[in-house]
Amino acid sequence: MEATMVSIYSLNTAFALKPTSKTDIIVLLPESIQFQQEDIQQLERLGAHVIRTTFPTTGLKLNTNACDHTMLNLWALLDYQKIVYFSPDIVFENDVDQFINIPVGSAIITGNFNIPLFVLEPTPETFELLVHEYRRKPHTTTFTDLLETLIDYRLRLPVRKNALVFTGPMKPWNFHTYRDVDWSKYYDPISFYKWRTISNDVRxxxxxxxxxxxxxxxxxxxxxxxxxxxxxxxxxxxxxxxxMLSTYNPERIRHLSLLIRHLLKSTKIHTVFITWHNPDLQVPDTLYLEIEEADYHRVKVLSQTFDSLNNRFNPTEELQTEAVYIMDDDIYIDLEDLEFTFSAWQSRKDSVVGHFPRSHTYNPETHEATYRVIGQAPYSIILTKSMFIRSDYLFSYTCLLEPDLHASVDRQLNCEDLGFAMMASGLSGAGPTYVRTQKSMEDFGLKKGISTNAAHMPARSQCIADFITKYWHTHDPLIPSTDAAAPFVRPLIRTGSWQRVTKSILN
Incomplete structure (x- = not known):
């Protein structure tokens, strides 16, 4: 429904840029599917005529797609001499005359005979012929089969510059639920973002x-x-x-400066970005006190216009590396452990790889969830306190995700890491990876951090429940993992003794 509204809104916008002759916009909705009355009212506010359709079965029960049945009714709209059908896979950008004025028999045809747009002339004869063919092979015939065999589309149109056509299995409205290793083959961030901006305009x-x-x-x-x-x-x-190191409190500048100095000792680190979350304060000059002047160019401060935890995932034009290490300003990690974690990420680049694993459960029937700290596998979440991610994921989270999820994070001042974890695994199908460090990490937030609040754990559980239910349609995108990466050490092997082994087995 959202995609339909975006497509119609884009058409109306294109009409406004270059008014054309009177054109009706019709939305056919199968009666066999329940739609919210609010959705129908919104379609009508967009200027669409909503028609509920039935399939003329005359008592024959067909085990076929309701959408196919609906599309057959296009040829029954006999009040029109010509109909330009388009699916919600199309977004119009400017001049739509090329689509309105093309002759009957024209079509945009993509791979696997997917037809997101075609032009037809409604006639009783064609309608009856299509219905007859559908009834003749009710369990195997699809609407695409009928178009391919019964209608000769001689004028195959190329996809023009003034229209976006989402023909692949990944769409801008479901990219975060794709969950497959070939995700990058279909991931198109620029066109997906254009769709997102139009969707935001509709809202x-x-x-x-x-x-x-x-x-x-x-x-x-x-x-x-x-x-x-x-x-x-x-x-x-x-x-x-x-x-990318997030900070807000100017009282931590002294410690932050020391932390940056520590990080810059690693030759594996290209740039340290300081996400300065507080838009009401300038970054103190004392930030550079502990930093060598020769390293100034490796430190970039990202001042923010908006006060939001979501800022920690903002893409930045100065980012040049394929990998990003996200960390809080109250975490200290040994550089050898940090560099090893980077090498672990390089072998599983779609995963979120880091040091603070958490576990969850979700019940799709009750929509209830749990969130907990664990001491053993499986785990399903790696916290943003210390984790490696693909740089691509920054744009995905910030620019393509549902804005209501960002709003939820802002309201609660919490859960941005949960939303990010769901997006990463939901997009790629790759579970998280925990890395065990050789030296203990220092966590300065254990005494006074937000996680020490008694309401923290229940709030996190509720976030998981709300996010999965609303934005992933009750299909849990988080993937349990039992993997753990650790630096190689010599294996413990001794000369075999059947006496010792037998005693161990029998006991």
Whole structure:
């Protein structure tokens, strides 16, 4: 339904740019599927005529797709001389005359005979012929079969520049639920973002008075980023990684400066980005006190316009590495352990790889969830306190995800890491990876951090339940993992003794 509204809204916008002759917009909805009355009303607000359709079975029960039945009714709309059918896979960008004025028999045909747009002339004869063919082979015939065998589309149109056509299995409205290793083959961040911006416009049309003060953040951040980079998917540096270190409190500047100095000792670190979350304060000059002047160019401060935990995943045009290490300002890790974790990530680049594993459960029937700290496998979440990710994932989270998820994070000042974990595994189908460090990590937030609040764990459980239920349609995207990566040590092997082994087995 959301995709349908986006497609119609884009068509209306294109009409407004270049008015054309009177054109009706019709949405056919099968009566066999329940739709929310609010959705139908919103379609009508977009200027669409909503028609509920039935399939003329005359008592024959067909085990076929309701959408196919609905499309057959296109040829029964006899009040029209010509109909330009388009699926929700199309977004119109400007001039739509090429689609309105093309002759009957034209079509856009993509791989596997997918037809997102075609032009037809409704006639009783064609309608009866299509229905007859459907009844003749009710369990095997699809609508695509009928188009391919009964209708000769001689004029095959190329996909033009003024329309986006999402023909692959991954769509902008479901990219975060794709969950397969070949995700990058179909992932198109630029066109997906264009779709997201139109979707946001539709939502604003229906709800123009939002109380969310950061509503403009997604578009502001992402438009600025896209205007500054030539290719958002090209990260040239493969043998180093960047650090994104989040901070808010100016009282931590002294310790933060020491932490940066520590990180810059690693030759594997390309750039340290400081995400300065507090938009009301300038970054103190004392930040550079403990940093060698020769390393100044390796430190970049990312000042923020919006106060949001979501800022820790903002894409930045100065990022050149394929990998990003996300960390809090109250974490200290030995550099050998950090570099080993980077090498572990390099062997599983789609995974979130890090040091703080957590576990969860989710019940799709009750929509209840649990969240807990664990001491043994399996785990399903790696916290953003200390983790490696693909740089691609920054744009995915910030610019393509449902903005309501970002709003939920802002309201609760919590759970951005849970939303990110769900997006990463939901997109790629790759579970997380825990890395065991050789030296103990220092966590300065154990005494006064947000996780010490008694309400923290229940709130996290509720976030998991809400996110999966609302944004993943009750299909849990998190993947349990039992893997653990650790630096190699000599295996413990001794000369075999059957006497010792027998005693062990019998006891």
């Amino acid at each position: 604003h049309l229906f709800n123009p008075h939002s109380e969310w003060k950061n509503e403009a953040r997604q578009r502001t951040v992402c438009d600025s980023y896209l205007s500054s980079v030539a290719d958002i998917r090209y990260f040239a540096v493969k043998d180093q990684f960047s650090v």
